[in-house]
Amino acid sequence: MSNQFASLYLFINKAINKGHKRSVKAKKNILASFIIKGGSIAIGLILVPLTINYVNPTSYGIWLTLSSMVAWFGFFDIGFGHGLRNKLAESIAKEEFVLAKKYVSTTYAILSLIIGGVLVLFMGINPFLNWASILNTSEALGDELGVVALIVFSFFCMQFVLKLITTVLTANQEPAKASFFNFLGSLFSLLVIFILTKTTEGNLIYLGAALSFTPVLVLTCSSVWFYTQDYKRYAPSFRQVDFSLAKDLMSLGAKFFVIQIGALVLFSTNNVIITQLFGPEEVTPFNIAFKLFNIVTMGFGIVVTPMWSAFTDAYVREEFDWIKQTLAKMRKFWFLAILGSIGILFASPFLYRIWVGDSVDVPFELSVAMCLYVIVAIWQTMHVFFLNGIGKIKLQLYLVTFTAIINIPLAILLGRWFGLVGITMTSTLIFGIMGIVFSIQTHKILNKTAKNIWNE
Template sequence: MSNWVRKFKTCKLVSSIYEGHERSVIAKKNIVASFGIKGLSIINGFLLVTVTLNYLDQTRYGIWLTISSLFVWISFMDVGLGKGLRNKLTEAISNKDFILARKYISTSYAILGIIIGLMWGVYILVHPFLDWYAILNTEEEIVDNLSSITLIVFSSFFIQFFLQLFTNVLYAFQRSAIAISYGPVSNFIVLIIIYILSRFGSGTLLNLALVQSFVPLLILLISSIYFFRNDYKSISPQLNYIEFKYIKEILSLGINFFLISIGRIIRYQSANILISQLFGPAQVTPYSIAFKYFGVLNMVFSVMLTPMWSAFTEAYALNDISWIKSSIRKLNKWIFYVSFFGLFLLIISNYIYKIWVGDSIRITIGLSSLMLVYNITLSYGGIYSSLANGIGKVKLQMILSIIGSIIYIPMVLFFVKYLHWGIESIILCTILTNWYGPFIGPFHLKKVIDKKIKEIAANG
């Protein structure tokens, strides 16, 4: 080992990464690597907004954002299969049962392939009857070939959806830094291509859709092939390892994740569609700008949470409750730093908006303030949602998520139609219907952990 490496590892800050429980060390390494990736992702994300706005315009960019938000609806149509696989795979790996792990992976790919095939087939049948100009509240004079654009985008996304199952393998092996790098790498390549296109002619939504659709697909495909031929060759999916008897085992937990995701998607991802319908496509842009700006808070904190899900799964399976409680205390302390940083972002928000997107897009202080509150509560609640997800205690979270999703859209319509609020009502209603994580989760999971401690003591 060179002297430089020795000095680097003996640095107090760096050495703290290598101290503590092996599980903590793995988590800290992933967190440090993820911070670097997310930092580049944030910079890239801001640049991509600027370049794309210059390539298109505010209205067509708003239309693209609305189409993109529909992807998220589809991405949860695996009925929680990916998240169920993640937990079951982590348990199998913790117990060194790699044959079982291979069966879980092979069976999950087979089931997801069937689901994707059916979904794509249904979409192909209904596509000719969909009036996308009415759905997106726009006109043919603004965007040509909208039907063709959506067909290309949705078809490519179905393939991405299938390939993305692989990221759950990385999470199960606690390699979250690699898993979260796919988005930033894809966006960086997209940024370069869009910038080049903007230099050689006027922007078209079709070209943007082609680039945004196929770049992530190719990266996921190449990565999956590489890892299953090298690092994870022993558990790579094979036809003779498909055993449908494991479907119930994977989906028993996965269905709960699916219902939680549906609730979240209605509350979090329907915003662009609601804004487009209630206020027009152009208003999607200021909402999206504020959402992305303050989303830095949750993005940064999620870097710390991402490796914790599978770490919680392993610790719970091995009855290491003291590690879980210690980790929760440390995460709670970080919420104060996130909050102070958020206040700083709010103070300088107008200045940053002006530099970022100019004076043409107006973002109110009310919208910015609500975005700050939303991201702080989302970050804090994420601690307890991650713990609940990791240990598989998600039934209460599922029930509250469904209730929140049922009342969300009527609540938005009430604020807009009867109280005459603007786009601020969208994010306010999202905050008001996010109950489990920030409010109920801490009490629910304390009860669950205390019960687990008693069971461990009783079994001696």
């Protein structure tokens, strides 16, 4: 048995260390990310029934909707996060480390000013917001929801700036380290919620505080560690803040910002639409199905995440053969993702039963719709990561803006016709269209036939 393990280790080690230096680094991060995110997925799956049992399905649906609404403010970075990711990757590729430090310092300064203003504004208007009406629930919960919203938003603002450490790590093609933060945050959240189930009655305020505080704690400790150790050369400094670099960050970041707003509509409005059409209790089965099939999405995300900055590095060095070979390998992973999605679909009734028991009923037709959505979304994601990495996003900007405009009315229409399945069908149709367009653009760029908007 020991000889078999030794042979397996040697085989894996040889496979990982074979190929281009950039590919080796990516493969190491992919393997580490699979291990780390595998743990995060397991914790996330355990956390769902634990949280539902701590409160109840309706309160859990309220929490999901509220937290997704608060997450909308994550787009107030006006694209600076993505701008930093590309500019930092370019600076590292060119070994311009002083400039890299300036980009990091300036981004921290700008985002701190932005989110500080947003927090002050929210604290001023929060007492006047009718959260019970916004979340389509009992007026008796109004005061409690106001407190929860303030707690969640305050911690979110801290996380907004602190999470830049994950951008820095990813830009240096080390997303596995960034993934480890999510794992630790999920682990601590699980521990805290478990303690709450043993010591308190179901309480949305406790739930919100627990799930909002743990990521902030992890990111704070991680930032201190990395910026005093391996990433000291990139550590933010007041003396290195150079607001003249904001133009460089914004030249690409502004386009990413508009795309982010479109993505906000495409990814984050479903819970609100479902709440308004069917009530917060229906958010729970929708998200249960989404979380189950999201295992495939997360698995594929582990593969493609290191590639964004790797594509940037390769494009700067004009290594187009490497890009073509890498995209070919990613397509093979997409076929595996299709098989995985279909396997989960047929096993879904059993998986739901052992996961959440009888507390939540998820229709099989919703699982079918979610399976198709995942397959289509992964296809377009593969090409989007390449285009984002090389900064060719003008077509994406227009297409995402258009689809964002039609998303909400189309989701409402199909939702009224087909229920939760209709909401999912909307996302599938939109991502299907985008996937076709972006795959054509990718083909044109790599074959040097892209002109006008296809090459911008």
